[in-house]
Structures are given as structure tokens and as C-alpha cells.
Amino acid sequence: xxxxxHLIQSGLDLPVLLDRIGDDDDLIAxxxxxxxxxxxxxxxxxxxxxxxxxxxxxxxxxVRAVAALIEETATGHELAExxxx
Amino acid sequence: MxxxxxxxxxxxxxxxxxxxxxxxxxxxxxxxxxxxHARYDTDAASAARWLQLxxxxxxxxADAGLPHLTDSRHGPLFDYTDLVNTxxxxxxxxxxxxxxxxxxxxxxxxxxxxxxxxxxxxxGMRLPEVPGPERDRPLIRVRVPDLSADGxxxxxxxxxxxxxxxxxxxxxxxxxxxxxxxxxxxxxxADRRVRAVWTEVVGALASGEVIYQTVPESLRMAxxxxxxxxxxxxxxxxxLLAERIRKLxxxxxxxxxxxxxxxxxxxxxxxxxxxxxxxPLDAVFAFAAAGGAPDRNLRVDAPAxxxxxxxxxxxxxxxxxxxxxxxxxxxxxRPAPGWALAGISARPWQSA
Numbered sequence: 370x371x372x373x374x375h376l377i378q379s380g381l382d383l384p385v386l387l388d389r390i391g392d393d394d395d396l397i398a399x400x401x402x403x404x405x406x407x408x409x410x411x412x413x414x415x416x417x418x419x420x421x422x423x424x425x426x427x428x429x430x431x432v433r434a435v436a437a438l439i440e441e442t443a444t445g446h447e448l449a450e451x452x453x454x
Numbered sequence: 455m456x457x458x459x460x461x462x463x464x465x466x467x468x469x470x471x472x473x474x475x476x477x478x479x480x481x482x483x484x485x486x487x488x489x490x491h492a493r494y495d496t497d498a499a500s501a502a503r504w505l506q507l508x509x510x511x512x513x514x515x516a517d518a519g520l521p522h523l524t525d526s527r528h529g530p531l532f533d534y535t536d537l538v539n540t541x542x543x544x545x546x547x548x549x550x551x552x553x554x555x556x557x558x559x560x561x562x563x564x565x566x567x568x569x570x571x572x573x574x575x576x577x578g579m580r581l582p583e584v585p586g587p588e589r590d591r592p593l594i595r596v597r598v599p600d601l602s603a604d605g606x607x608x609x610x611x612x613x614x615x616x617x618x619x620x621x622x623x624x625x626x627x628x629x630x631x632x633x634x635x636x637x638x639x640x641x642x643x644a645d646r647r648v649r650a651v652w653t654e655v656v657g658a659l660a661s662g663e664v665i666y667q668t669v670p671e672s673l674r675m676a677x678x679x680x681x682x683x684x685x686x687x688x689x690x691x692x693x694l695l696a697e698r699i700r701k702l703x704x705x706x707x708x709x710x711x712x713x714x715x716x717x718x719x720x721x722x723x724x725x726x727x728x729x730x731x732x733x734p735l736d737a738v739f740a741f742a743a744a745g746g747a748p749d750r751n752l753r754v755d756a757p758a759x760x761x762x763x764x765x766x767x768x769x770x771x772x773x774x775x776x777x778x779x780x781x782x783x784x785x786x787x788r789p790a791p792g793w794a795l796a797g798i799s800a801r802p803w804q805s806a
Contacts, residue, residue, distance in 0.1 A: 382503060397799030398578055400632070403717035404504060404550040410557055410716055423561040423568070426716040430801040441632060 373436035376416060380408035392432045413438060466579075477511050478518035480543035484667045487519060491673045492533040493791070494523040502530065504793050505541045505550055515540065535670045536793055541685055542667065543787040555742075557716045561770060562759040563739050568763065573769045574609055574803060575714050576617065577759055580797035582783070582790065592785035594726030594794075597710065599634060604732055605767050609633040611805050612788035625773040626782060632637070633803045636772060641733050651698045652735060652764060655691060659741040665742060671789040676784035682796040683791040688738040690723045695724040695735055696778070704728070708779035716772040718798030721771065734771070736763040741801040744774050770800075 370390060377396070378384045382405065390399045397406065410429055414421055416439050421429075428434050482695045502509040518520045520540065523531045541549035561569065571676035577599065584591045598620040601608055608619055612633030619632040643649070658664040669687045677693040680686055686694070692708040699706035705727035713721040723739075725732040744760035762768075774782055781789035 394802070395578075395799070397797075398580070398715070402796040403554065403719075403798065406717050407550050407553045407557060411553055419556075423564045423715065424700070424802075426557055427559060427714075427800075427802050429716060430799075 370432065373432055373439060376408050376412045376439065377432060379434055380393075380405050380412050390432065392436075395430055396430070396432075397430070409435065439447050456658075462635045470525075476544040476546055477507065477515060477540055478546070479624045480540045481519050483534065483664055484539040485683055486643075487533045487673070487681065488671050489521070492521065492536070493670070494531045494533055495519070495535060497525070497527075497531075498530065499729055501537045503536070504749060504796075505537060507549060510588065511530060513611050514539070516793050528587075529533045533670070535668050538585045538668045538792065554717065558600050558713055558719050559739070559742055561715065561768075562739070562756040566640075566758060567594040568764070569766070569768050570640060570673075572635050572637040572768060572806070574612075574633055574635045575772070576612075576631065576633050576799075576801050576803040577673040577712065577714065577718060577772060578629070578631045578799040579718075580799070582794040584785070585669065594629055594790070595627050596629070596732045597625050597630065597776050597780070597782045598623065598630070600775045601634070603709075603773045605637045605769070606772065607635040607637070609635055609803070610613040619732050621654045621793070629797070634772060636769045637771035639767045640762060641673070641767065643726060643733055643735075643765045645704065645726075645728060647702050647704075648699055648728075649764075651695065651702070652737065655695055655698075655739050656737050656744070659686065659691070659737070663713065666738065667747075668792070671792075674779070688736075691737045692722040692724045693781050695737060697726070697728055707732075707777075708775045710776045710782060711771060711773035712782075712798055712800065714800035718800040720782055720792075720795050722796075723771065734763075734767050735765065736768075736771075739763045748751075771798050777801065 378387050383386060386400055405412060410421060410426055413429065413435065427440060474682060496514040500510045501507065501512050503769045513529055520532060520536055525531050527652050538551050542551050579596050581594050595655060598605065617631050620626050620630045631671050659666050664681060664686050667685055667687065669680050669690055670686055674689040677690045680690045681694055689710065696706040696708040707725050708722060710722040710724055712718040723734050723736040740760045740763035743754045743756040746754060783790035783794045
């Protein structure tokens with residue numbers, strides 16, 4: 370969850386806003402604006418190294434959802450690296 | 455660990471690093487807001503925040519020729535629409551307006567069945583925060599979703615979770631959250647005269663004869679003037695299509711509401727009554743999906759979707775009760791500026 374919070378925070382105009390947002394709180398209902406959501410999505414794409422699908426974009430609405438997206442892929446990537454090793 | 459990006463992934467730590475040369479290069483690539491429709495009230499600091507561009511580069515646009523007024527306290531004041539277009543046309547692919555549109559159109563490259571299948575959406579409208587002393591703040595009113603429209607259904611079980619749809623059809627002075635089910639439907643129109651009008655309008659956008667860009671609200675309502683000036687957005691196009699089709703003696707109307715996805719976005723389309731039902735025509739989606747504007751990273755390579763825009767209804771367009779594509783948010787009696795729509799949110803909804 371920490372990694373997801375860092376990613377979201379880097380997309381916010383006022384990073385302290387995230388301190389008031391719980392893992393399951395809706396980001397926009399908590400004060401994140403549409404421009405910031407766009408940057409969060411962009412940050413996710415850069416982290417994953419691929420474009421997000423329409424469903425993945427629509428599901429980016431909580432800290433937990435962002436974590437599930439980027440951590441699931443990180444786990445897969447780590448496993449792949451171990452397999453190569 | 456850094457990994458090379460896949461095609462289509464934008465490499466920038468933060469959106470909007472166009473540089474002055476890039477920003478200034480956008481001037482001349484779009485039609486500037488005519489002075490009689492311009493509101494020179496946006497300072498560089500506000501624009502930098504909303505558009506994610508660097509403040510000094512915005513300030514420098516004044517010397518580069520972007521129309522403005524000079525305020526002794528705030529520096530140059532620009533028209534917000536001109537700034538949005540500067541961001542859209544600077545070619546960085548990184549400004550918030552460019553990115554938002556690209557993300558919102560990503561559904562066009564999804565399998566066709568996903569355009570139509572019933573989807574439940576949680577839609578929220580948070581009233582914008584207007585800076586300045588409270589006594590000077592205008593009454594803010596927003597239009598409400600049209601729950602009687604084809605393909606739109608209320609979700610009664612969501613009311614248990616507190617998502618009560620706003621009642622009535624008139625604008626309300628509060629935000630709201632509601633859950634709706636949107637069902638799309640493939641379709642096409644049989645009348646060849648409609649196809650001729652459609653082809654002409656989409657063709658004008660595709661050829662660049664008319665530039666697809668952001669248009670100020672007052673000019674949207676003067677859609678013929680905008681079109682003659684060579685500028686159009688979805689609202690201008692929807693009103694123009696409806697007007698031209700009505701002149702053929704056919705029932706047609708411009709609709710306006712929200713395109714739902716990563717965020718909610720103000721969008722408009724035309725509807726023609728044929729075969730006992732209203733059928734949508736979305737010329738701007740068709741333009742983007744059939745080639746669009748590659749120089750602005752707006753190209754979506756989806757010819758099947760482009761054709762589906764001629765009569766098909768999509769499961770992420772929520773119409774509001776806005777006759778003839780009237781504005782969705784008001785400050786007092788005036789249409790609100792574009793940034794006021796940042797409080798629209800949307801996400802798929804599942805019952806708890």
C-alpha cells in the first residue's frame with residue numbers, strides 16, 4: 370500500500386491531501402480532482418510500462434485499487450525476474 | 455528498476471513539460487477565441503495548476519502573442535479556452551487535456567460488446583470551489599442526469615447505500631451522487647440525407663477545414679459562428695448536426711451530458727428520431743476514431759467504432775436534462791468556466 374500511496378501522492382497538487390484519505394475512500398469524493406486523476410493514471414502506466422485498459426482506468430478509484438493494480442504486476446515481474454535468474 | 459515503456463506509454467515524470475517553444479508553437483494551430491467571446495481572467499498560476507504546465511512558460515506566452523490583459527497584481531490574464539487549446543496543440547502529449555481525452559477514448563479500442571453491455575456507474579458531481587471571499591461567490595447550479603432517456607435506468611438497490619438520484623429536471627444548487635445503469639445498443643440510420651450531412655461534418659473535421667478544439671461556452675451557443683470561424687468541439691458539432699438534420703424535416707436534437715470513464719467529462723452528441731426511437735450520432739468520436747488529429751496524439755485507430763458512432767448508443771454516455779446541449783454548470787446566470795467541471799467523477803459500481 371505504501372508504494373501506491375507514493376504513486377498517488379506524486380500526482381497531487383497538495384500531497385498532504387492523501388493523509389486524509391483512507392485506503393478504501395473514493396479518491397474524487399475525497400477531493401482529488403480530474404486533472405490529478407489523469408496524472409495518477411499516467412503514473413500507473415509509467416510504473417507498469419504499458420497502457421491501461423479501459424476497465425483498469427475505470428477502476429482506479431481508491432488507494433487499494435491502485436495498489437492492487439501496481440502490486441499485482443510488481444509481484445508478477447519479480448517472479449519473472451527470479452525465473453530468469 | 456526502470457523498464458522500457460511499451461508503445462503508447464508517455465514518459466514524463468509529471469504531465470506538461472512542453473517548454474516555451476512547444477507552447478508558443480501552438481499559437482496559430484488553433485483558432486483563437488474572438489475578443490467578444492473571450493474572458494481574460496485566468497492568471498498563470500491558476501492555469502499552471504489546472505493544466506499542469508510550468509507557470510513561467512505560461513507567463514511567457516504573453517510575449518509570444520497569446521491574447522491577454524495585463525494586470526498589475528496578477529500579471530498577464532489569459533482566456534482559459536485559449537490556454538486549454540495551447541496545451542492541446544503544443545504537441546507534448548502530456549498536458550492534462552490531452553491525456554484526459556486519450557484516456558476517455560480508450561474504450562473505443564475495446565471489444566465491441568463492451569460498448570453496449572449494461573454497466574452500472576456511480577456518478578458524482580461535487581460543486582466546484584470558487585476562490586475569493588464567500589460574499590462574492592456566485593450561486594452554483596448544476597444540471598441533473600436525464601433518467602428517462604433511452605438506455606438509462608435507476609438502480610433502486612443503490613438507494614440503500616445513500617445514492618439518491620436528484621429529483622426533477624431543473625438545475626440544482628448542490629452536488630449529488632447517484633448510481634445509474636447504462637445500456638448501449640448498436641444501430642444505424644437508414645435515411646441517406648442524414649448520412650450526407652454526417653459525411654460533410656465529419657469530413658470538415660478530418661480535413662482540418664474546421665479545427666476540432668475547445669470552444670468558449672458563449673460561442674458554443676452560437677454554433678454557426680463557431681463553425682464559420684473554423685472551430686468546433688462536440689457541442690458545436692452536435693448543435694450543428696441537429697440543426698441541419700431538422701432542416702431536412704427530420705426530428706433531431708443536441709444532447710449533452712457526461713462521458714464516463716477514468717473521470718467524467720462534459721460531452722455532447724446529436725440524436726435523430728428514426729424507427730420509433732432516438733438514435734445517437736457522435737461525430738467527434740467518429741472523427742477521433744477514424745484518424746483524428748495525430749499531431750495532437752488524439753488518433754484512435756478504431757474504424758469499427760467510428761462506424762458505430764453513426765446510430766449506436768454507448769454504455770458510458772449519460773445525458774443530462776439540457777435542452778439543445780445547454781451548459782451543465784452555472785455560476786449565477788452565466789455558464790461556469792471549464793475548470794468547474796473537474797468535480798465530476800465516475801466509476802463502475804457494484805452492490806455491497
